[in-house]
Amino acid sequence: MKRRCKKSPHPQLIVTMARKSLWSKWIELDELKPFDRWLKAQFKHSGNLARQDKLAISRELFVAVKFVQAADYFEASFSQGELLDPIAWDRNWHLSNAQYIQSKEFWFWLTLLQGEEPSVTNGENKRLQWFKSLLGKINSQLELLALRYGVRPSWLPILTQRAIASSWSDEELKSFIKNQAMSLPIYLRPLVGVDSEQLFKELKSQDIKADYNHGVLSVNGGADVTRTSQFALGQFEVQDLASQQIVQAVDVRAGMKVWDCCAGAGGKTMALADHLQNKGSVTATDLHSYKLDELKKRAKRAGYFNIRTFTWDGKQALNLPNDVKRQNGFDRVLVDAPCTSAGTWRRNPDAKWRFSQADTEEQIAIQQTILANAQASVRKNGKLVYATCSWQLAENEAQVSWFLDKFKNFQLDFQKTLGGFEQESDTMFVAVLTRTA
Numbered sequence: 458m459k460r461r462c463k464k465s466p467h468p469q470l471i472v473t474m475a476r477k478s479l480w481s482k483w484i485e486l487d488e489l490k491p492f493d494r495w496l497k498a499q500f501k502h503s504g505n506l507a508r509q510d511k512l513a514i515s516r517e518l519f520v521a522v523k524f525v526q527a528a529d530y531f532e533a534s535f536s537q538g539e540l541l542d543p544i545a546w547d548r549n550w551h552l553s554n555a556q557y558i559q560s561k562e563f564w565f566w567l568t569l570l571q572g573e574e575p576s577v578t579n580g581e582n583k584r585l586q587w588f589k590s591l592l593g594k595i596n597s598q599l600e601l602l603a604l605r606y607g608v609r610p611s612w613l614p615i616l617t618q619r620a621i622a623s624s625w626s627d628e629e630l631k632s633f634i635k636n637q638a639m640s641l642p643i644y645l646r647p648l649v650g651v652d653s654e655q656l657f658k659e660l661k662s663q664d665i666k667a668d669y670n671h672g673v674l675s676v677n678g679g680a681d682v683t684r685t686s687q688f689a690l691g692q693f694e695v696q697d698l699a700s701q702q703i704v705q706a707v708d709v710r711a712g713m714k715v716w717d718c719c720a721g722a723g724g725k726t727m728a729l730a731d732h733l734q735n736k737g738s739v740t741a742t743d744l745h746s747y748k749l750d751e752l753k754k755r756a757k758r759a760g761y762f763n764i765r766t767f768t769w770d771g772k773q774a775l776n777l778p779n780d781v782k783r784q785n786g787f788d789r790v791l792v793d794a795p796c797t798s799a800g801t802w803r804r805n806p807d808a809k810w811r812f813s814q815a816d817t818e819e820q821i822a823i824q825q826t827i828l829a830n831a832q833a834s835v836r837k838n839g840k841l842v843y844a845t846c847s848w849q850l851a852e853n854e855a856q857v858s859w860f861l862d863k864f865k866n867f868q869l870d871f872q873k874t875l876g877g878f879e880q881e882s883d884t885m886f887v888a889v890l891t892r893t894a
């Protein structure tokens with residue numbers, strides 16, 4: 458009698474099954490959670506997956522998050538034999554609709570939409586040829602182009618506002634839209650005194666795909682730079698380029714007293730402290746004490762002993778520390794405001810499916826409250842720096858106009874968006890205002 462042995466599934470099958478099951482679970486969630494954190498929590502319970510498998514799954518799932526609406530749209534249009542009206546279709550679309558698309562077709566569209574030529578069976582070949590025949594139309598119609606690159610057509614009016622305010626041409630707006638589907642490099646911020654070029658060479662010698670261009674150090678290809686000895690030695694921090702540029706706009710010098718009033722876990726606080734070189738001080742506040750706890754750990758590790766932290770909810774002026782009171786306020790106040798984070802969709806594509814008009818309005822109100830209460834702590838001739846990681850006019854230039862109208866003792870030095878279509882980074886905004894009286 459033949460003995461039947463029970464075979465365990467092929468490792469690739471385990472990965473495919475895990476990917477499918479995670480994807481179904483995510484799109485069926487009642488309330489969308491930040492995808493990276495959610496995925497990390499899910500992986501904790503999947504003991505049979507190796508680290509490499511988890512990396513491969515998360516890469517594929519991030520592509521799915523980016524292009525889910527486009528895949529759903531093109532499959533629906535293909536099934537009906539014509540491109541559906543993108544505006545009308547988008548109006549009725551919800552992320553959970555994507556659970557009804559057949560898995561095989563879904564992953565076919567994802568391969569195609571991320572710019573790769575899928576190997577095709579007969580049925581898929583029809584889809585491929587149909588899609589190719591429409592490329593000209595997709596590239597020339599803004600609504601279709603937006604959908605194809607993971608930007609909802611309903612956001613085009615606010616994107617057009619941005620394009621007008623920043624004097625982008627039609628081609629530049631298209632380029633911004635296309636970029637939304639592209640991954641970004643990881644940027645490194647070498648600490649003051651570290652030779653960036655030397656650091657670059659050392660990273661390169663470890664087979665890390667590092668790049669050094671006009672003094673900017675970046676890494677591609679998914680290497681975990683926080684595992685290098687250079688990171689352990691405190692030679693650099695990981696920080697997006699636009700964030701680094703915001704810190705430069707704060708223009709701190711050794712000896713200044715600086716308030717980072719929405720400090721979070723301290724990305725910018727650490728950079729500000731680095732510029733101060735332990736001369737002067739940074740007061741770092743945030744609504745959430747757990748974020749400040751992380752900041753304290755980072756400050757200790759980096760050896761900055763001139764950072765003090767406490768919670769502040771933005772609802773009243775700050776009770777100034779005595780040394781700051783003696784000089785009638787801070788030299789610099791950075792309001793790195795809570796916002797819709799629209800400018801970070803390239804790194805966190807799931808955030809776009811949570812984006813809403815109601816959220817924008819809520820953030821605008823919070824930003825105004827924080828600005829109104831933070832301005833009181835700027836000393837005469839000191840600077841208030843307002844920053845967001847959003848490209849929306851309503852959260853940026855419109856807020857600056859509102860502020861200047863209300864607080865006549867401030868003048869605008871400059872305001873600009875960072876990133877956009879011109880730079881491979883998140884898109885952020887910064888405005889620098891001087892207190893004149």
Ligand SMILES: C[S@@+](CC[C@H](N)C(=O)[O-])C[C@H]1O[C@@H](n2cnc3c(N)ncnc32)[C@H](O)[C@@H]1O
Pocket residue numbers: 700718719720721722723724725726742743744745748769770771772793794795796823827846
């Ligand atoms: C854009 S994030 C700050 C990021 C941080 N500066 C960095 O560079 O890593 C905005 C921060 O504002 C905080 N926040 C939200 N509402 C607030 C409020 N009403 N008062 C003060 N902080 C608030 C959030 O907890 C969040 O950490």
